[in-house]
Amino acid sequence: MSDTEPTVDDSTDSALARRIDDLNRIVYRFRQNPMSVVGLAIILSFVLIAVFAPWIAPYPSDAGHGGEPAVHFDQKFESPSADHLFGTDQAGRDIFSRVLFGTRLSLKIGVVVLAAAVSIGVPVGLVAGYVGGGVGMTLMRITDVFLSVPPLVLALSVSVALDSSLTNAMLAIAAVWWPWYARLTFGEVLSVKKETYVEASRGIGATSFRTIFRDILPNVLAPITVKMSLDMGYAILVAAALGFLGLGAQPPTPEWGTMVSQGRDYLPGQWWYSTFPGLAIFLIVLGFNFLGDGLRDMFDVEVQ
Template sequence: MNNEQSTQSVASQRERLGRIAYRFRQNPLSVLGLAIIIALVLVAVFAPVIAPSPRDAGYQGHPEVHFSEKYQSPSLEYLFGTDGAGRDIFSRTIFGLRLSLWIGVVVLTLAVLVGVPVGLIAGYVGGIPGSALMRITDVFLSVPPLVLALGVSVALKANLTNAMIAIAAVWWPWYARLTYGEVVAIKTEEFVEASRGIGASSFRTIFREILPNVIAPITVKISLDMGYAILVAAALGFIGLGAQPPTPELGTMVSQGRNNLPEVWWHSTFPGLAIFVTVLGFNFLGDGLRDMFDVEVQ
């Protein structure tokens, strides 16, 4: 009997996964988003191999300069042209993409590690402790994200590490709010009551029964937020509060190139397009995951 039940459970899981995958494939933009993200990740991983001049991006040392080659327009030799120091913009854009993806991963990891436990505890415990945690969360949510990120960045020294901390400070409340709402809806379900009934600890109930059931909306939100986190990081770099030159960060590169527009249009255009494609890919993918799991996130 146990073997039969196990077989039925496996078959049910396979059927459910098949339906989820089918819903995802039915949305062409979702598939396009997944393809874009896979391509960008591969480019980032193999950046030292793909980039024709990795040393121009500071790979294994300080970025090299070639003033005799400065402001070369796009050509077969320099696909994206060169900047004011004669560095290959194509190579720097590839490494800038690599850095942007890394920023997104670090920021959202920090946001999830802070926000999800806060939401789990506030939703499960409730009462005065839960209300206090959510009021603190609401204080952060009441400030526009970019304004809060700017405030934290200004308070700290302008560099890449502090920029990531500033963006994480913006993002964790959204995960706390999302998790809180899901926990409040789930904690009265029968399987949670059954866990309490058999004497399971609160820790076990939260992390073994409740958390697995909020993974789907959290995953969808992460996929949607990756693009926005990268965009905010680029905005901080653009105004000089993020990664500092000569680090090949996309927002910083756009900012450096704006002073020579429109003559040296390629300096800002290609890093800007890299930001655009990255954000677009994650938005398409996030929309697909939202439809696939049939969840709503803010």
């Protein structure tokens, strides 16, 4: 072997260096948008709150940690103070503790809804875009039927048809969301399936399954990831809307939309009851929107 011939270790080091450079460029582009950094900080804060809620909350039993939520009628409707930062509700429960535990529910809703929507929508879009023909047209027409109905109306219809519960609310929202991922994936597959690497995969006799999931899917993940980051906040907002209308989580579950709905009956006197859960909804949706904008700039993609 000559002195100038590259070794395996040299090739590995070179590949690693390229990946580090690519990562540095991605991070740099993300940091160019200050709002994306703010969004990331907000979301990380909510995640930490969700994880450590039992230790952060001053009255975890008021949120139902370990059983049914406690009641303290002798402390009902106390205004915000050092003992109860967000005040108390009509049962004397600490609203600050309930908002903290509500973070867990909201993030759970977002994760479950998007996981279900992506699990249905992305495969539908992949198959429709890659196979095309009658199969693709049929799948896209079914998708268009769902897209023709306003999302909140469809979610309300599904929720009404089922019993009002947190699980059924998540199913209803997932039924609304999957068509958007099917349509997005379909468009992305159409734009990449004529690329040289896809044709080469076909040329060497790769199966359709291998071509779709090894060659096409990794190259359409960027816009899907961006849309997921944007949709997380919207899914939480829709779940809160269902809870507000009494079609989502039911009392005494510490879900933000349900708490806002209960608190409206006591406005404006006990303003803190609705205000603080509403602010939590506002902040988490704002955080995901900022984060999604940053990811879109970082990947430089367009989402539907």
